[in-house]
Amino acid sequence: MSHPAPMVEIWRGPFLESKHHGHAVICAGDGQVVEAWGDPAEVILPRSSAKMIQALPLLTSGAARAHGLTSEQLALACASHQGAAIHTDRVTAWLDALGLGDDALRCGPQPPNDKTARHGLIRAGETPCQVHNNCSGKHTGFLTLTRHLGAGPEYVDPDHPVQRAALAAFEETTGEASPGFGIDGCSAPNFATTMHGLARAMAWFAGAHTRSDTASRAAADLVAAMMAHPELVAGETRACTDLMRAMGGKAAIKTGAEGVFVAILPEKQMGIAVKITDGATRASECAIAALLIRLGVLDPQHPAAKARLTPDIQNWRGLLTGQIRPVAEFVA
Template identity: 60%
Template structure:
């Protein structure tokens, strides 16, 4: 089955463009609803950071390091590199006797405007702490320190990545279809979009064992500190705030988006084929409204999906629309 038409762009009464993709809602046993190809193989990118954080909790590393809820939220984050993100990750590393140089995520300019302005005006340069994945990597280092493992923790044959691979196999109930290297240099295991949705359903209805407790702690951390998971102006943060802790959501590069819905015991996964972030944000918002966990009248739905598009003079020139049949 080919990709489905999910989000349309209309201008002047004509359909100007269309974003095609795949979406799956899963209850942990079966696919509840699907659009496009449920078996489409994708890289989850940063949408799977909760899975990558599981070994840190399951090994006892998080508790041994005395990690709190904020650090757990940051371990799942693709943050803006704002001062609060940089400071907290720096303190986390310092508490382990480590520093920025121990990270293996690389540097990029922070997405946070104020922090970017501060760096520019002071002639300072970004550090690895500004990388949107620095919290995830601090979590990796927590595991490494606890296990006494080698420093090159992003290498595919490192014991940490073996543990992450096993956790991925378990929660997706699939063998990875391949492995790629993410923007932060960590391995990223490819799989079906159904497998990703199935994994998110597992987080939505965790068991009472050690893994289930780890899943619960990560979801609660994300929904307690949505500003640490992304940042001001970001869809992840704004959606979680709008749903007042009831749902965890997480984006990934190349237009992947997931949702974990404990009250419905459902997991959701979306992938837009052309990599258009605006479409993945619109699609996840539409599905959350469809599932009754996001108020259609909330301003974030307007921002991501239904408000008119305006040009530089403020004129209304177009709009995003849901394609026919999405969601039903």
């Protein structure tokens, strides 16, 4: 990656032990860069941070309305959830309403990250199902759109109408032609864009509530659903959930694998995109918290903010050994 900027430091006692570099862009509603660190032209895979874009055709096609989808289901369509009961019960009920079972999904089984759910499966001698996959809500949204379009069951195929619609939404919101895709952990295509493009898309979502076209109304509904149901977007103890709760409706945020994080700020009509080049989640969480504080939507004294911005590092005995913190140049 070209010219990433230093963003996050790991200190052990008085020694700087590690440093994470990356790219970050804050974009205004008109698509222009407000501030940037690293290279706004860097091409990345947004991973799960782009789920709200992938969910747009679910609404613009009329599928969401035709199937009477709730705001909870819209939040799940944008989620990387923990596989807790609050997630899997809702996904299962959604599949039931479509007359489909777990075998209709194409995301693959995944052990739930929620400890209660994971330990429950172990005690029962059961194996994880596809509904436990963190992307099962997104995939059930894909299935809903597939049903609405009368398309075939292999909805993760890049040439499937669902994925063609997702690509069209991606290129429209980023304002760029995607140079290609990689296959995500859930088997769906993940389209590449620049850092500027991803931040531009988030700014487009942030201003959606001020516009009246079909795509903007759909985007506004997705943003509202994410902010109304932060526990469904991720889960307890997760950064997305904790920080959205802390901001009380001022932002919708979404993590992605390999150090990606985005934020949608409706009141400011701004979007943020972060990519840590070594893929470290601890650094992307610190960086997004720093930028949300910088823009005045996150209280730096809130426990959820402190837990991501300057978390203490403790050893197995509980001794304080160091701290994670943003570099001074990044937050100045």
